Amino acid sequence: MxxxxxxxxxxxxxxxxxxxxxxxxxxxxxxxxxxxxxxxxxxxxxxxxxxxxxxxxxxxxxxxxxxxxxxxxxxxxxxxxxxxxxxxxxxxxxxxxxxxxxxxxxxxxxxxxxxxxxxxxxxxxxxxxxxxxxxxxxxxxxxxxxxxxxxxxxxxxxxxxxxxxxxxxxxxxxxxxxxxxxxxxxxxxxxxxxxxxxxxxxxxxxxxxxxxxxxxxxxxxxxxxxxxxxxxxxxGLPEEDGRSGARDRGDGAPAHTRIAIVAYPRISNLDEFQPLEQVPGLRLVWARQPADLEGADWIVLPGSKATLSDLCWLRAQGLDGAVARHAARGGRVLGICGGLQMLGQVIDDPLGVETRGRAPGLGLLGLTTTFAQDKTVRPAAVRFGALAGAWRALSGLHCAGYEIHAGHTTTAAGGAPVHEVIAGLAWQNAAGNVLGLALHGLFEQDAAMQALFGRGAPSLDAxxxxxxxxxxxxxxxxxxxxxxxx
CATH class of the missing domain: 3.40.50.300 (P-loop containing nucleotide triphosphate hydrolases)
Structure with missing residues (x-):
């Protein structure tokens, strides 16, 4: 052949x-x-x-x-x-x-x-x-x-x-x-x-x-x-280039949920948010300044290919304070991969795997991340434990996704209390409104979309x-x- x-x-x-x-x-x-x-x-x-x-x-x-x-x-x-x-x-x-x-x-x-x-x-x-x-x-x-x-x-x-x-x-x-x-x-x-x-x-x-x-x-x-x-x-397909895809999206229906995704310069794995664009009444906003977060129901910190650099950019724009205020009011915050790392207490890249240096995170989760040369690349099939508060609907949910990261995240001594909801992969704050995932692919699970929004996106096959x-x-x-x- x-x-x-x-x-x-x-x-x-x-x-x-x-x-x-x-x-x-x-x-x-x-x-x-x-x-x-x-x-x-x-x-x-x-x-x-x-x-x-x-x-x-x-x-x-x-x-x-x-x-x-x-x-x-x-x-x-x-x-x-x-x-x-x-x-x-x-x-x-x-x-x-x-x-x-x-x-x-x-x-x-x-x-x-x-x-x-x-x-x-x-x-x-x-x-x-x-x-x-x-x-x-x-x-x-x-x-x-x-x-x-x-x-x-x-x-x-x-x-x-x-x-x-x-x-x-x-x-x-x-x-x-x-x-x-x-x-x-x-x-x-x-x-x-x-x-x-x-x-x-x-x-x-x-x-x-x-x-x-x-x-x-x-x-x-x-x-x-x-x-x-x-x-x-x-x-229905995600954009090839995340930057070209980072435009505000909505289907024209009256918005019932406004999700602001922080669009830092080295944003990665943006394709996993494609299913959100197909939920009627859900509006995606790509946030590059604090004003973009105003009125948001959710704030999402997505993956990053240069986590420390993007965290520095986030601070320079004043987005760190806006995220903290949103969380303090009880608003939902979700961090995925690099976004999870930013939500923690400290990010340390001593070998310069992405960007050499050490910096405090946003402090919303009591976690610390250290970068190492070995990169984790693997699929994962997991089950959420019991979640509280805003993310309670995910409790017990089976989720298939994937990991791509060099940073290794663990709980930080003396940091903000966290509840581990997937062993080594997901943590939630005590109030229940801030969730961090090391796993990509949550919104590509029909069960997760049903739990969070009451409906799924059209199938890939369709x-x-x-x-x-x-x-x-x-x-x-x-x-x-x-x-x-x-």
Whole structure:
């Protein structure tokens, strides 16, 4: 078995590559084909725990995790062999085949490609040997001419896989035809030949108004426009990039609950809040200043890839005082992973695992966190003990989630009293309104959503089916099958 490969390229980040690749995975899986996703290199702090190459667990970008589920495949590290997790504007943690590689992280950006390409190619070859179709997602744009010489994610992958390529552009942001033509013009002739067609994504209005632009573009490039995909508001998948996803959300229904999520600079695992966006009457607010917390029913401190730095930012904005006042009034506060660590008494990173230093936490939970070189990456199936107060509805709840953290949290001598509600993973304050979790994935549990809001979000499977149907209806009959030679 040698899989046919279709690659989804974009004229820019945010063009819609991830969700289109997800929809293609489900479309071809629905044809009875064995499908796998692949993205050679992903830069994101949204990560998921999956099976490693050998025994144990690793992490990949969340987009490929969801694409694997859409393909009805078991997510694994080969589907995203290289993950870059930004820790600062000029530094990222490098995860190769699911494991942190400090030596790679110390290398200059362009020096990494020769080191990682063999593993990238082997991962892709292994997937091709086991599947009928591999749906490959590119990164950014293939026409980033400053990076072409060290490329391991776009054109080099397309050549290695012999992939047929779709070039996607976001027509909603304007300039789509110039983006498509400019990208095509910067490609070498042999790479242009791989372009099976252009896709105009996020279109609002009457597609007939696009004429004669698609025809003129084909005259100039020889590449047809194969699809005009409508704008899909609230399609149900989390945003690939947490920062682009950090916009206030609501469904337009009268708000019964306002949840403010603190959006610090190195926020991580933002994708786990996607189900909240689908609860009628629930409004999500992304807080960057104290005024954003006014009127909130809940405040959530999410995960962070640079916990001490983000805690310093939080204080500089005055958000620490606003969180403390909210808690003092009895308002709900939830900290997840890095957010849990911030709620404690002390955070200590003596080795500089994320940011070397030691700082007091917000002091709302009597906990202390110390960072160590060993990173915890594993799934977890747990059961909440008895909770009091605002979080009582979670008592006895079974929850499946995952851990990704380097900080190790324990109770602090002499700190604010805490009640451990999951051994080593969750603590609650004496008043019952502040809860800290080292576990990601609470809101992805239907039972938790039912307990907290009286209803769950639509299932992922329903989301995948809807995306696949929307995409398939945007292409002429037979075009998608033709991409894989059927």
């Amino acid at each position: 040698t899989a046919r490969c279709v690659m989804v390229l974009g004229t820019s980040s945010g063009a819609g590559k991830s969700w289109i690749a997800t929809a293609l995975c489900r479309h071809w899986a629905n044809q009875g084909l064995k499908v796998a996703p692949f993205k050679a290199q992903n830069m994101s702090n949204n990560a998921r725990v999956v099976a490693g190459v050998e025994e144990g667990w690793g992490e990949i970008g969340a987009a490929q995790y969801f694409q694997a589920l859409a393909a009805r495949a078991v997510p694994g590290v080969r589907m995203n062999p290289l993950l870059l997790k930004p820790e600062a504007d000029t530094r990222s943690q490098v995860v190769l085949l699911g494991q942190v590689d400090a030596a790679l992280g110390a290398l200059p950006w362009r020096a990494r490609s020769a080191r990682v390409w063999p593993q990238v190619a082997q991962a892709l070859d292994a997937l091709r040997a086991e599947h009928d179709v591999v749906v490959i997602e590119g990164a950014g744009s293939p026409a980033e001419i400053n990076l072409m010489a060290s490329d391991v994610v776009n054109l080099r992958v397309a050549r290695h896989a012999g992939a047929r390529c779709l070039l996607v552009t976001d027509i909603d942001r304007g300039g789509a035809f110039a983006h498509l033509y400019g990208t095509w013009a910067l490609l070498a002739p042999e790479d242009r030949a791989r372009l099976a067609g252009f896709v105009l994504n996020k279109f609002r209005g009457d597609a007939a108004l696009l004429a004669p632009a698609p025809q003129r573009l084909e005259e100039l490039t020889g590449v047809p426009t194969l699809a005009v995909v409508p704008m899909c508001f609230g399609h 989301t995948f089916e809807s995306l696949a149907a929307t995409l398939a209806s945007s292409f002429e009959p037979g075009v998608l099958d033709g991409l894989i030679g059927r």
